[in-house]
Amino acid sequence: xxxxxxxxxxxxxxxxxxxxxxxxxxxxxxxxxxxxxxxxxxxxxxxxxxxxxxxxxxxxxxxxxxxxxxxxxxxxxxxxxxxxxxxxxxxxxxxxxxxxxxxxxxxxxxxxxxxxxxxxxxxxxxxxxxxxxxxxxxxxxxxxxxxxxxxxxxxxxxxxxxxxxxxxxxxxxxxxxxxxxxxxxxxxxxxxxxxxxxxxxxxxx
Amino acid sequence: xxxxxxxxxxxxxxxxxxxxxxxxxxxxxxxxxxxxxxxxxxxxxxxxxxxxxxxxxxxxxxxxxxxxxxxxxxxxxxxxxxxxxxxxxxxxxxxxxxxxxxxxxxxxxxxxxxxxxxxxxxxxxxxxxxxxxxxxxxxxxxxxxxxxxxxxxxxxxxxxxxxxxxxxxxxxxxxxxxxxxxxxxxxxxxxxxxxxxxxxxxxxxxxxxxxxxxxxxxxxxxxxxxxxxxxxxxxxxxxxxxxxxxxxxxxxxxxxxxxxxxxxxxxxxxxxxxxxxxxxxxxxxxxxxxxxxxxxxxxxxxxxxxxxxxxxxxxxxxxxxxxxxxxxxxxxxxxxxxxxx
Numbered sequence: 111x112x113x114x115x116x117x118x119x120x121x122x123x124x125x126x127x128x129x130x131x132x133x134x135x136x137x138x139x140x141x142x143x144x145x146x147x148x149x150x151x152x153x154x155x156x157x158x159x160x161x162x163x164x165x166x167x168x169x170x171x172x173x174x175x176x177x178x179x180x181x182x183x184x185x186x187x188x189x190x191x192x193x194x195x196x197x198x199x200x201x202x203x204x205x206x207x208x209x210x211x212x213x214x215x216x217x218x219x220x221x222x223x224x225x226x227x228x229x230x231x232x233x234x235x236x237x238x239x240x241x242x243x244x245x246x247x248x249x250x251x252x253x254x255x256x257x258x259x260x261x262x263x264x265x266x267x268x269x270x271x272x273x274x275x276x277x278x279x280x281x282x283x284x285x286x287x288x289x290x291x292x293x294x295x296x297x298x299x300x301x302x303x304x305x306x307x308x309x310x311x312x313x314x315x
Numbered sequence: 316x317x318x319x320x321x322x323x324x325x326x327x328x329x330x331x332x333x334x335x336x337x338x339x340x341x342x343x344x345x346x347x348x349x350x351x352x353x354x355x356x357x358x359x360x361x362x363x364x365x366x367x368x369x370x371x372x373x374x375x376x377x378x379x380x381x382x383x384x385x386x387x388x389x390x391x392x393x394x395x396x397x398x399x400x401x402x403x404x405x406x407x408x409x410x411x412x413x414x415x416x417x418x419x420x421x422x423x424x425x426x427x428x429x430x431x432x433x434x435x436x437x438x439x440x441x442x443x444x445x446x447x448x449x450x451x452x453x454x455x456x457x458x459x460x461x462x463x464x465x466x467x468x469x470x471x472x473x474x475x476x477x478x479x480x481x482x483x484x485x486x487x488x489x490x491x492x493x494x495x496x497x498x499x500x501x502x503x504x505x506x507x508x509x510x511x512x513x514x515x516x517x518x519x520x521x522x523x524x525x526x527x528x529x530x531x532x533x534x535x536x537x538x539x540x541x542x543x544x545x546x547x548x549x550x551x552x553x554x555x556x557x558x559x560x561x562x563x564x565x566x567x568x569x570x571x572x573x574x575x576x577x578x579x580x581x582x583x584x585x586x587x588x589x590x591x592x593x594x595x596x597x598x599x600x601x602x603x604x605x606x607x608x609x610x611x612x613x614x615x616x617x618x619x620x621x622x623x624x625x626x627x628x629x630x631x632x633x634x635x636x637x638x639x640x641x642x643x644x645x646x647x648x649x650x651x652x653x654x655x656x
Contacts, residue, residue, distance in 0.1 A: 158318040160321065177320075177321045178316045178318065178319070199360065200357050200361075201353055201356075201357055201424075201425060204422065207424055213398075215424050215427050215428050216353075216424045216425065218356075219353050219356045219428070220356070220428070221352065221356065223371075224349060268424065271424075275423070277423070285559070286559050287423050288423070289558075289559035290421075290422020290424045290425065290560055291422075
């Protein structure tokens, strides 16, 4: 237990949960076995899983998921990518913002089964594990653009999208473009400053 | 969220064949189409919508998201994303009110997800509809009553309402489409047809659970807006409780064709105000052929709200709407339209 980190605990926990929820090994290749009908009426458990192929941060994953699973829950509960946060779970706070097909979207309102094979990018994939931070991540640190940090991954993913969409020409435009990301600590002025810093240094895709 | 079957529609025609049980917006419809998902998934989590089957239309997007000007019509694909339409140069030039209504709606993330077809069919934000712990909701449970009539009805409709439902149509784009005489192109199991946008959303008339006039399995493939001088001088003014990412408490879409000060053509739509996307022919009638001065604007605004019915907490709405209509008329009059292409 010498190298115990929060990440390793979460990863182990997710792996164990995976075993508990899916005692059968992933069915190989054909995948047809799980792509079936809903279970007996009203049962709500049996027969509701399906094989889902997700492409996250450039890596392919095959998961047996309940069809109701959102991208947010797939990331957090099945892939141990807990950087993407669950805030309201109803598309009102922006904490769950990820990029799908290069666009910033809300992972809490997106069914995993509906975005199979599509490119999904999360905060974990924004910069290489051993490399320098993405300019937006560095700007949030430089500008002290957070307090508790819970909304920050969503803010950063949204901010990267804001710059990419060319909606960061003025402070007002940044505030409007970032209005889908709430911050209960109200770090808004510094978030605007961070986006301006990243804008000034050019954007990395 | 209740369990469901999931099927992927491969084309508009294929999806239509999968769509038995889609109904006309009833909350208990057995089948729901999934496009952007921003309304559907939210309401499924709230247990308001409980489909047994979802037919995903995601694969239809690429073939049905085109935005183009063809002759005197602006064609907007039913699967175009809100964000793409809001920033499209052809839309900005020929129908700025459409672009404004989209840019002022929702958040950047939601605009990247939501399609135009889904947007116009979005459900009311009525708190009593969205919270299943309230037993009385004619929209959710036909015949159960309406908790909003005597409830906290501050942002509830004052036009087109009756005692069965006073829920407000929440959208912005729909208000512009209603005012600008848009046609809706549909494809269903029986083939394609075209309807006026203003007939897409029926009045409550004692059956507010019927939310649209689509036939079973029909999918919105395109919107067609006749464009001309009147749409090039168009604005959408939205008034809300916070500066961004909020539904309207009042809004107005105005399009004008002016001969000097004299109104050749005018279109007026009202949002945050009515049970359906609302066009005010009464307001337009007051202005047609008249000089567009302060008195005429006020008279048109008064005519537009003449039939308003309020329920206490929303008593403020008619006056706010009148002022919003006047503001939109002033802005449209003052604007410099793009030149004809």
